[in-house]
Structure formats: structure tokens, C-alpha cells
Amino acid sequence: MNAPATTPTVFDIQRIRADFPLLSRTVHGKPLVYFDNANTSQKPLPVIEAMNEHYREHNANVSRAVHQLGEEATAAYEGARDKLARFINAPSRNELVLTSGTTQATNLVAYSYALPRLQPGDAILTTVMEHHANIVPWQLVAQRSGATVKAAPIDQRGELILEQYVAMLTPEVKLACVSQVSNVLGTVNPVREIARECRKRGIALLVDGSQAVPHRPVDVQALGCDFYALTGHKMLGPTGTGALWARREHLDAMPPFFGGGEMIREVRFDGTSFAEAPHKFEAGTPNIAGFVGLSAAIDYYQSVGFEAIHAWEQQLLAYATERLREIPGLRIIGEAAEKEPVISFLIDGTQATDLATLLDLQGVAVRSGHHCAHPLMQFFGVPSTLRASLAFYNTREEVDAFIVALLKVRKLLM
Template sequence: MSPDSNPYRKDFPILARRVHDKPLVYFDNANTAQKPTAVIEAVDRFYRETNANVARAVHSLGEAATSAYEGARDKLARFINANTRDEVIFTGGTTQAINTVAYSYALPRLQPGDEILVTTMEHHANIVPWQLVAARAGAKVIPAPITPSGELIVEEFVARLNPRVKLAGVTHVSNVLGTINPVRELAKACRARGIPLLVDGSQAAPHLPVDVQALGCDFYALTGHKLFGPTGTGLLWARRELLAAMPPFFGGGEMIRTVSFDGTTFADPPHRFEAGTPNIAGFVGLGAAVDYVNRVGLDTIGAMERELGAYMTDALKSVPGLRLFGEAKEKAAVFSFLIDGVHAHDLATLLDHEGVAVRSGHHCAHPLMQFYGVPATARASLAFYNTREEIDFFVAAIARVRKLLG
């Protein structure tokens, strides 16, 4: 496939630019995805034609802004197959979503000696919030182990679901390893023990169909900027009965029913959890991103990325001295690696001079780096708008970089 034969590349204007006078090869999609013209134009159009605050005005612009903003909620509810739109809370991203659950759901319920179960492969966003509330309650966060190939040891996860565990958290797709976790199986085990399960869907939503009802989890978080939408957007989905029993995390405007100095009563979910003026244009853009993904089709996206992922796996395994982290049977197109004698940061810096954008560092996954005994890796992560030719160029660029480093 030549770059021009991928019909979707033309939808992403940034892919046509050059970096250091080389064609851009963007392999940092697990960090943030590029935006299609449809999203860019939706945000631009909102500010040009509709800009007003939501839920605060009866004038035409205010009503149009509210309609566009709440219309995005409807799109996202359908996108994840929520039972009702009122189960979808808009957040600034997955991190805010998980913090909301940590402080509104977990903290009021935790007691000394309680536990929160996560996995060794979690992003810091699904570790640190739990540690913060656990420290306040005298509880602790415990990890479930993984195999050297990067797969969750499911029986060990289940074995740790003891009566002390009050909540479990798992990433749907690892941002470092690409591992696709068996969320349905984990949710079934949690449900049998009355333990709520939160799923970090940041890396899953742009690549896999997400059906929260079929998954059987209790909370699901995703971030908009990985879903080809604007930064500063995301959502928390939770079962309606859980939301109804949760106090608000943030206080302020629009999350109330009545306010007096004698006390305040709060709005029903989801607005109870959406204090203050939101990123209105961002959510309009996220709604446009969902429309775009639906037009392309997640089945199409998945098939293209599986083909690219297989090609990338073979290409990387042909590179002498390359160590690949994460070879799970069920895996997304995310590739963390090291090359003998080359620091990950040096590799990423020199690849940038070849026009290739990859990530380097701990990827907000210190415990996982400690598991593998390395301080950092380089990471190349693909999207459906990437091509085989870009992979070939990437592998050739690695060879040129190695020669430069001696």
C-alpha cells in the first residue's frame, strides 16, 4: 500500500507536513491521535457561528450551543452503548474520570485494611488516584501480576478478589504493551463477588468496539484526544444506580438544584458531576470525531490496524539487537522496544531528525518499567492512517540512527 492508496490519510491534514525536511511519519498515536478535518472544522465552526455558554441562556446562541453540547453526549452514549445518556459524564479525560470515581465513589466507602486491586500494566492514571484515597482511608492498592510476554495472569487477578477488595481497576488495552485484556471475564469474576470494576478505555475506544453493557463493568473511562478528538475531553460512564449514590467531586455552578447558606441540593447525574463551564467546543469536536469514526467503521479501523500491526511485528523482529516488550496473543498495534546499546531518548531524538515521531520514556507506567527492569523504552504506536511504507521507512531510519551512534 502506498501512502496515497490509503483513502483516509487525506482526512488528516497534519500528515502532509514535513519534519526536518522529511515526510512526517507519525507513530505516537498511543500518546495522542491526529485530528481529521471534520473535527477541526467542527471546533472552528462552533467558535465562528455558535459560541455561547451552555445551559445558562435562553437566547439563540445559548440554545444552539447547549444543543450541540448535549448532542455530543447522545453520540457518545450510543458509541459505548450506554443504557441511557444520563450515565455519561463529560470529563477533561480519563485521569479526571478515574479521580471522580476515586473521590466520589471509593473514598466514602473505604475503611482501614481495605484494598483496591489493579494490574502491573496500569497507566499512572489508574494507580495514583487509588493510592491517594487509600492513604486517606488506611487502605492499600495491590497489583495483580503479568507474564513476561505482557499478559495478565487472570487466575492471579481473580485469586486476589478477596473480601477486603472494594474496587478493581484494569486497563482495556495497555498503553505500553498493546495487550488487550479480557475485560468481560474479569468483570464477571468481580460481579460474582460484588466488587465494582473500573475499566480504563483510553487505548481501546479508538481501535475496538466498546459496549459497556456487554462488557459487564461498572465504570468505563475514555479520553477524547486519543479518539481523534480535541484535548481536554473525555468521559466517565457508570451504572445509573452507582452515580445516583455518589456525592459530587467538584462543586460550583450548574451542578446544583438549589443553593442557600443553610445547605445545597445537587442536580441529578450527569450534571451533578459537571461543575463550571465545560470545554464546549472540545465536546462538539469530540462528537464530530465519533461521527467520523462511525463513518469509517471500527471494523474497518480494526482490520487495517491488525494488518499493520502484523507487518510491524515482523519488521521489528528483523532488526538485530532489538528487544520487544509485550507479545500478548491479543494485542493492539502498540510496540515498546529497546535496541542494544542505544538509550530510548537518544533513539527517539535521532528518529525525529528522520521525520519519525515515536515516544520515549516510562510512558506513565513506572511499575511496568520496574517489572521489566528498564528505566524507559521507545514506543511506536499505529493508527489506521499509517502505512506499510511508513513502517519500512521507520525500520530503515533505525538502521541509519544505529550507524550514527556507532
């Protein structure tokens, strides 16, 4: 296991930034300001080096060889499962299914847990603020089963109306879903309260944690949910990595979703027996090097510390929000009382895509569009927004550069 390139005893932003090679590059001749972290995070040197070392020294398939390289690759891959389980305080490593990300994790729950249980008249409850990955899979299984999908409302501040969510937990609801943090609004949802109400009614709860794990410690036991999905590439890790945590009783009762090698005990033409969870859900060759990198990403988070990360990001969020409010005609979409560092906004008389294109010419990378959240855009009555999403390796100076660039391109478009 590689040690992080730096192990800060205090939050030294310049030492941290030195660990992220891409942050030092220029775009269109301008220093890069990377504010698209909710889409994907940048990768520190320990992640890049861990993957490089794996391919140079240990590359082999997992669980299929008794030779030294195969044993080393298997140890690294299963070590990543152990580390992820500890990272989210899962009761057991065997409750953690390694996936390509939250989308695969959610679809696994949709087809392996929900679909066999759904009947005509049943319902799945989600919310208006969800990413499409926490909407579309439920619609697909609802269409096949005769069930329906219900969406709990939010208010104009972008906060979930908890009492209405709870009121919608009626007997026909067989599965409830919610994002811990909105990818568009940054809103932090009251997951523990929702989980408590679901448990009272015997309703399983799935939490989309994609936007939570990069910013805060996660304890699935304390949250009290039944399923928790996360994505590696948003938390300093490689693309094509992620996980589903699920209570053991659910995993044991769920049939395999994908079929193939490595998820079986024995294959016969008169019937196949499957491996125990989590391996019965992990058919085929996995992204081994990716999980080696994700393991290094977890080490890096722990070397910096979430207390320091949270404090710095909240300072950046407050400062960026204050600076944005100085711009005439700018409307922030979503101003919840508790947020992670994500700010979506519009400027009167401009289009989000035009702003993002011109900002890119100034070296500023932000996101424009519907952010895989059409129902949320419809709620706010807008086709799209501009989204600036920050991470702990960003700085106040970058916020200032972003504001200068935004004022410049606003003037060009007005």
C-alpha cells in the same frame, strides 16, 4: 452536524489520509511519519471544521441562556453526550459524565465512589501494567482511608495472569481496576471475564478504556463493568475531552466531586441541593467546542467503520513487528497473543531517548520514556522503552521508512 470529508465505502488509505492535514507536513525537511498515536491521535478535517464552525457561528455558554446561541451551544454539547452514549452502548445518556479525560474520570471515581466506602484494612486491586492514572488516584484515597492498593501480576509476554487477578479478589477488595488495552504493551485484557468474577463477589470494576476506544467498538453493557473511562484526544478528538460511564445506581449514590455552578438545584447558606446525575458532577463551564469536535470524531469513526479499522491496523501491527524483528539486538517488550497496534522495544547498546531524538531528525515521531507506567518498567527491568503506536491512517510505506530511519540511527549510536 458536518458530514465527514470522505465517506469511504472501502478502506481507501489515501482518501483517509487526505482528511488529516498534519500528516502531509515535513519535519526537519523529511516527510512526517507519526507513530505516537497512543499518546494523542491526529485530527481529521471534520473535527477541525466542526470546532471552527462552532466558534464562528454558535459560540455561547451552555445551559445558562434562553437566547438562540445559548440554545444552539447547549444542543451541540448535549448532542455530544447522546452520541458518546450510543458509541459505547450506554443504557442511558444520564449515565455519562463528560470530563476532561480519563484522569479526571478516574479521580471522580476515586474521591466520590471509593473514598466514602474505604476503611482501614480495605483494598483496591489494579494491575502491574496500568497507566499512572489508574494507580496514583487509588494510592491517594488509600492513604486517606487506611486502605491499601494491590497490583495483580503479569507474565513476561505482557499478559495479565487472569487466575492470579481473580485470586486477589478477596473480601477486603472494594474496587477493582484494569485497562482494557495497555498503553505500553498493546495487550488486550480479558475485561469480560474479570467483570464476571467481580460481579460474583460484589466488587465494582473500573475499566480504563483510553487505548481501546480508538481501535475497537466498545459495549459497556456487554463488558459488564461498573465504570468505564475514556479520553477524547486519543480517538481523533480534541484535548480536554473525555467521559466516565457509570451504572446509574453508583452515580445516584456518589456525592459531587467538584462544586460550583451548573451542578446545583438551589444554593442556600444553610444547605445546597444538587442536580441529578450526570450534571451534579459537571461543575463550571465545560469544553463546549471540544465536545463538538469529539462528536465529529465519532461520526468519522463510524464513516470508516471499526471492522475496516481493526483489519487494517492488525495488518500494520503484524508487518511492523515482522520488520522490527529483522533488526539485530532489538527486543520487543510485550508480545501478548491479542494486541492493539502498539509496539514497545529496546535496542542493545542504545538509550531509548537517544533513539527517539535521532529518529525525530529523520521525520519519525515515536515516544520514549516510561510512558507513565513506572511499575511496568520495573517489572521488565528497564528504565524506559521506545514506543511505536500506529493508527488506521498509517501505512506500510511509513513502516518501511521507520525501519530505514531506525537502522540509520542505530548505526550512529553503536
